Amino acid sequence: MKILVTGKNGQVGQALQASLADLGEIIALDRAELDLTDLDAVRTVIRSLRPELIINAAAYTAVDQAEKEEALAFRINAEAPRVMAEEARELAIPLIHYSTDYVFDGSKEGAWVEDDQPAPLSAYGRSKLAGEQAIGDSGAAYLIFRTSWVYGLAGKNFLLTMLRLAQEKKELSIVHDQIGAPTWSHTIAEATSDVVRQMMSTSQPAEYVASHGGIYHLVAGGQTTWHDFAQKIFAHESVVHKPVLHPITTDQYPLPASRPKNSVLDTTKFQQTFCSLPQWDEALAQCQQQYLLQSIAVSQKVS
Ligand SMILES: NC(=O)c1ccc[n+]([C@@H]2O[C@H](COP(=O)([O-])OP(=O)(O)OC[C@H]3O[C@@H](n4cnc5c(N)ncnc54)[C@H](OP(=O)(O)O)[C@@H]3O)[C@@H](O)[C@H]2O)c1
Numbered sequence: 001m002k003i004l005v006t007g008k009n010g011q012v013g014q015a016l017q018a019s020l021a022d023l024g025e026i027i028a029l030d031r032a033e034l035d036l037t038d039l040d041a042v043r044t045v046i047r048s049l050r051p052e053l054i055i056n057a058a059a060y061t062a063v064d065q066a067e068k069e070e071a072l073a074f075r076i077n078a079e080a081p082r083v084m085a086e087e088a089r090e091l092a093i094p095l096i097h098y099s100t101d102y103v104f105d106g107s108k109e110g111a112w113v114e115d116d117q118p119a120p121l122s123a124y125g126r127s128k129l130a131g132e133q134a135i136g137d138s139g140a141a142y143l144i145f146r147t148s149w150v151y152g153l154a155g156k157n158f159l160l161t162m163l164r165l166a167q168e169k170k171e172l173s174i175v176h177d178q179i180g181a182p183t184w185s186h187t188i189a190e191a192t193s194d195v196v197r198q199m200m201s202t203s204q205p206a207e208y209v210a211s212h213g214g215i216y217h218l219v220a221g222g223q224t225t226w227h228d229f230a231q232k233i234f235a236h237e238s239v240v241h242k243p244v245l246h247p248i249t250t251d252q253y254p255l256p257a258s259r260p261k262n263s264v265l266d267t268t269k270f271q272q273t274f275c276s277l278p279q280w281d282e283a284l285a286q287c288q289q290q291y292l293l294q295s296i297a298v299s300q301k302v303s
Contacts, residue, residue, distance in 0.1 A: 001023060001024035001025070001052045001053060001196075001200055001205070002024060002025045002027065002049070002050070002051045002052045002053075003020060003023070003024050003025065003026050003027065003051060003052070003053045003054075003055060003196070004027050004029070004045075004046065004049055004051035004053070004054045004055070005017065005020070005026060005027065005028040005029070005055045005057060006028075006029055006034060006036065006054075006055070006056050006057055006058035006084075007030075007056070007057035007058030007059065008028040008029055008030040008033075009030050009031075009155075010057055010058060010059070010061075010155060011150050011151075011152045011154060011155040011157060011185040012057040012098060012147075012150065012185050012188050012189060013028065013057035013058065014152075014154050014155070014185070015152060015185040015186050015188065015189035016028075016055060016057055016189045016192060016193070018186075018189065019186070019189035019190050019192065019193040020055075020189070020192075020193050020196065023193060023196055023197060023200065024052075024200075027049060027051065029045070031058070033045075034058075036058055036075070036076045036080035037072070037075050037076060037080070039075075039079055039080060039083050042080050042083045042084060042087070043083055043087055046084065046087040046088075046091070047087065050091065051091075051093065052093050052205065053093055053094055053095075053096070053196065053199075053205065054084055054087075054088055054093065054094075054095045054096070055095075055096045055097075055192065056080075056081055056084055056095065056096070056097045056098070057098060058076070058080075059076060059077055059098065059128070060072060060073040060076040060077050060124070060127065061124070062124075063102070063122060063124045063257045063259075064255055064256040064257045065256075066122065066123040066124040066127065066257065067122065067123050067256040067257050068256075069123075070123040070126070070127065073123055073124055073127035074126075074127045074130060076127075077124075077127035077128050077130070077131045078127050078128075078130035078131040078133075078134050079134070081095075081097055081131040081134055081135055082131075082134035082135065082138060084097075084135075085097075085134065085135040085138035085139075085140040085142060086138055086140070088138075088140040088141070088142070089138055089139045089140040089141075092141075092206050093141075093205070093206055094140075094141045094142065094143070094199065094205055094206050094208075094209035094210075095135065095140050095141070095142045095143075096142070096143045096144075096145070096192060096195070096196075097131065097132075097135055097142060097143070097144050097145070098144070098145050098146075098147060098188070099128050099129075099131065099132050099144050099145070099146040099147075099215070100124075100125065100128045100146055100147065100148065101146060101147070101148035101149075101180060101219075101260060101263040101265055102120055102121070102122060102124055102125035102128060102259070102260065102263075103118040103120050103125050103128055103129045103132065103146065104116065104118055104119065104120070104125075104260050104262075104263070105119040105120070105121050105260055106121070106178075106259070106260025106261040106262045106263060107119075107260075107261070107262070108262055109262075110264075110266075111223075111264040111265060111266035112217070112262075112263075112264065112265050112266060113217075113266045113268075113269070114146075114214070114215045114216065114217060114266075114269055118132075121257070121258040121259070121260060122257035122258055122259070123257065124257060132144055132215065136215075141206045141207070141209040141210035141213055142209065142213055142214075143195065143209055143212070143213060143214070143216065144214070144215045144216070145188070145191075145192065145216050145217075145218035145270075146215060146216070146217050146218065146219075146265060147183050147188055147217075147218050147219050147265075148180050148181055148182075148183055148219045148263050148265060149180045149181060149182040149183055149219075149229070149263065150183055150184075150185055150188065151182055151183070151184060151185070151284075151287070152184055152185035152186060152287065153287065153290060153291055153294065154185075155185075158182070158226070158229065158230075159182075159233060159284075159287070159288075162230050162233045162234070163233070163239065163291075165243065166234060166239055166240075166241050166242065166243055167241060169243050170243055170244065171243055171244045171245075171246065172230065172243045172244070172245055172246070173245075173246040173247075173248045173252070173253070174226050174227040174230045174245055174246070174247065174248065175225070175226045175227060175247075175248055175249070175250055175252075175253050176225050176226070176227040176228075176247030176248060176249065177225065177249050177250055177261065178225060178226060178250060178259055178260070178261055178262075178263065179223050179224065179225055179261070179262055179263065179264055180219075180223065180224070180260075180262075180263030180264055181219040181220045181221070181222060181223055181224070181263070181264060181265065181280050182220065182224065182229050182280045182283075182284060183218075183219045183220045183280065183283070184220065184283040184284065184286070184287045186283075186286075186287065187220055187277065187278060187283050188218060191218055191270070191274065191275060191277060192218075194274060194275040195274050195275075198274065212273055216267075216269055216270040216273070216274075217265035217266055217267045217269065217270055218267065218270050218277070219265045219267060219277070219280075220277060220278055220279060220280035220283050221267065221277055221278065221279040221280060222279045222280045222281065223264045223280075224280065224281075225247075227245060227247045227248075229284075230245055231245055232281055232284060233284070233288070236284075236285065236288040236292075237292070238288050238289075238291055238292035238295065
């Protein structure tokens with residue numbers, strides 16, 4: 001299967017390349033090769049490559065900056081996915097796209113299910129919701145995986161920020177009143193490749209996706225706060241300097257974009273349809289183990 005992956009250098013894009021490697025010809029494109037602000041280029045590239053599956057892992061993800069660049073965020077997160085979906089429909093191929101917990105306002109008591117009413121609090125959330133709606137209206141066979149609190153060993157994310165701050169600071173104040181599920185980019189990529197494998201085992205992948213099509217929540221199991229996520233990171237044996245943590249409220253750490261207080265997504269639909277998902281703390285431990293092994297390999301090379 002010829003699979004076009006956008007967002008080659010992003011957290012999920014990088015993890016996808018590893019997880020999908022055995023499943024076909026992966027054509028991963030970065031921003032220089034395909035700029036999603038250029039909608040004509042999006043059409044032209046898809047028409048010339050004629051992939052059998054598109055996985056859109058590219059997105060405008062600068063949540064706070066989006067408050068000042070809403071039009072740009074909409075172009076990348078809504079307009080470009082709309083064009084991808086139109087081209088997927090014309091080629092009769094499936095589109096896999098990622099969305100976010102930030103489509104919700106965080107006001108629910110329990111975990112959010114796919115049919116809950118979205119009400120984004122931020123420009124980023126609005127742009128991602130518009131992307132979901134554009135794909136949904138396109139007539140293409142699609143799967144949208146909403147994920148949350150993505151981290152990994154590459155890119156910009158909370159885990160790597162905490163590991164850097166552990167070297168620099170003795171004390172840290174971290175928000176304790178937002179809950180969600182930290183999700184390793186590897187978990188998202190492995191679950192996606194599982195879905196692709198199931199899709200490929202049928203003679204009509206687009207029909208398989210059409211019959212299972214829609215929005216799914218794809219996050220690790222369980223829930224935590226940013227403060228407790230940091231605490232878990234620092235508890236790992238790979239972290240030598242462990243800063244003292246102070247819990248603070250969202251109001252004590254004001255940011256341009258509002259975040260949902262409750263970002264917890266219910267994954268029953270994904271797990272019943274496709275495959276099981278790990279608990280967030282187990283996935284984090286595996287990721288940090290990988291970090292430790294990488295660090296040891298680097299230090300052995302240096303010495
Ligand atoms: N990160 C999270 O916590 C989080 C949470 C919920 C949902 N999600 C969703 O999960 C998906 C993957 O996110 P991620 O964490 O992998 O994001 P990421 O690490 O920020 O990667 C996004 C990728 O998109 C690329 N990109 C941005 N603007 C582009 C443009 N104009 N043309 C082409 N490529 C462009 C970036 O390119 P450069 O490398 O050149 O910048 C980057 O490689 C996205 O749909 C995101 O909305 C993420």
